[in-house]
Amino acid sequence: MPEDTESRRRWMGILARASHGAIQARLGAAPALPPHTRLRGPETGLVMVRGRAGGDGAAFNLSEMTVTRCAVTLHGGNVGHAYVAGRDRQQAELAAALDGALQDATLRPALMATVIEPLAAAEAEAVAREARKAAATRVQFFTMANMR
Amino acid sequence: MAYVAVKGGERAIGNAHAWLAETRRGDTTLAELEVPQIVQQLSLAVDRVMAEGSCYDRDLAALAIKQSKGDLIEAAFLLRAYRTTLPRFGYSTPLDTAAMRIRRRVSATYKDLPGGQVLGPTFDYTHRLLDFALAAAGEPPAPAPEAPAGDTESPRVTELLSREGLMRREDDATAEPADLTRQPLAFPAARPTRLQNLARGDEGFLLGLGYSTQRGYGNSHPFVGEIRHGTVTICLTPPELGFEIEIGEIAVTECQMVNQFHGSRSEPPQFTRGYGLVLGHGERKAMSMALVDRALQAGDLGEDRTAPAQDEEFVLLHSDNVEATGFVEHLKLPHYVDFQSELEVVRRMRATATLQPEQATP
Structure with missing residues (x-):
């Protein structure tokens, strides 16, 4: 996968997991986003989530989930896409606009620094906090041999 | 009707x-x-x-x-x-539960296993005494304690057994699984179809069936190889992009039940597994699903099918509480004309029955 696609996958994932409020809060420090026109949506639909029998066997359909998608075209030509879990249309449209803007090499460094990286850091901290809480409930077995 | x-x-x-x-x-x-x-x-x-x-x-x-x-x-x-009011955007990439961000993970088969026993936020070990402090609104509880996490990997318990050759490998089927939201249930049902049915099945029904397998209705000697609960990433490949993206996360609970298998003509004695996977934090349901999934494999494994939990038509046709409630509760809708005809029939039969002895008298 080309490096550009890999970084695009990363920011799309970060925007999908951030709330509209959290993204919006980062935009104050960011360069203004180019105006955009909606190509499709934002619209809410379903994605069928699949699991695997035994965790690693044949795929099966587990359950649907709500997903909102949006596609926009930016003045300048880039097309931005977003697929985000849940039903927040504002989040999907903003994520699509940002995806479009982030494809612009002149805007990307500033948007990465002011929006994407701070969101990634906040997410990493929340993940780490949960991991620390889980670690505090890890059983530390001791045996009679150790007690002597 | x-x-x-x-x-x-x-x-x-x-x-x-x-x-x-x-x-x-x-x-x-x-x-x-x-x-x-x-x-x-x-x-x-x-x-x-x-x-x-x-x-x-x-x-x-x-x-x-x-x-x-x-x-x-x-x-x-x-x-x-x-x-039913929403369009379908597509199917996710199958979840990788080995990569789950774990909140809870316990095994009843191995004490010391890679990743350890992580209790997480559980009702287990509580005394089940009503807590009257909760009846009075008070200060929120103190934040839960934290401990250094490190980079702990938690491989699947079933994988540990599979590596030794003691666990039957899952069939690596690549066929497109049937989707019960699109195609009606047909028999015999493939395992992916059964798992979809069980994942959306009624917890109480599956709990009762799972319990019946433990009590002797179906030969089952289960161990909880592993229960894990946490967050998994959902990936999708939108056709307009052509590459896979992460669209968010969901919480799931997975149960790997390890069962004895005495072997058959074609397979050596080994362990087999029952599998449960449910949305959110639902251990009772995941465990019940795993017990019933294993019971329903009886036919595939050449075991006798004698118990209700091993009968896939019985299980799969009655597990859905929305369907079940629809048919049970429709009985309260007006059946006035139906009942009128039954009433006529019963009256006529009674009249005939009371007439006949007199006719028989000489």
Whole structure:
């Protein structure tokens, strides 16, 4: 996968997991986003989530989930896409606009620094906090041999 | 079966629904329950409604619980009805539960296993005494303790056994699984179809069936190889992009049940597995699903099928509480004409029965 696609996958994932409020809060420090026109949506639909029998066997359909998608075209030509879990249309449209803007090499460094990286850091901290809480409930077995 | 349109109930129905709305709200001097409160403070009810409604959306499930006055089967029904109004965007990449961000992970088969035993937020080891402190609103509890996490990997317990050759490998089928939301159930049902049915099945029904396998209805010697609960990433490849993207995360609970298998003509004695995977935090359901999944493999493994839990038509046709409630509850709808005809028949039969002895008298 080309490096550009890999970084695009990363920011799309970060925007999908951030709330509209959290993204919006980062935009104050960011360069203004180019105006955009909606190509499709934002619209809410379903994605069928699949699991695997035994965790690693044949795929099966587990359950649907709500997903909102949006596609926009930016003045300048880039097309931005977003697929985000849940039903927040504002989040999907903003994520699509940002995806479009982030494809612009002149805007990307500033948007990465002011929006994407701070969101990634906040997410990493929340993940780490949960991991620390889980670690505090890890059983530390001791045996009679150790007690002597 | 025939239903006859009966007119004249509109006003009564309207008034009944108005009363329902009033009783739903209850005492208006008390604060109204808000949907985010249900999401946060009744999270296991939300999980159950999402699982049985077969739609992951915490806010919608909480709204359904509020609307149904806490009737969780009614709430699952509301969620199922809502999902029919939405378009389908596609199918996710199958979840990688080995990469789950673990909140809880316990094994009853190995004490010391890579990743360890992580208890997480559990009711286990509580004394089941009512806590009257919760009846009085007070200060929120102190934040849970934290400990250094490190980079602990938690490989699947079943993988440890598989590496030794002691666990039957899952069939690596690449066929497109059937989708019960698109195609009706057909028999014999393939394992992916059974798992989809069980994942959205009623927790109580599966619990009872799972319990029956432990009590001797179906030969089963299960161990909890592993239960894990946590967050998994959902990936999708939209055709317009042509590459896979992460669209968010969901919470799931997975149970790997390890069962003895005495072997058959074609396979050596080894362990087999029953598998449970449900939305949210639902250990009882995941364990029940794993027990029933294993029981339903009896036919594939050449075991005798003698118990209800091993009968796939019995299990799969009765597990869905939305279907079941529809057919059970339809009995309260007007059957006036049906019953009128039954009444006629019974009267005629009685008349004939009382006549016959007199005719027989010489």
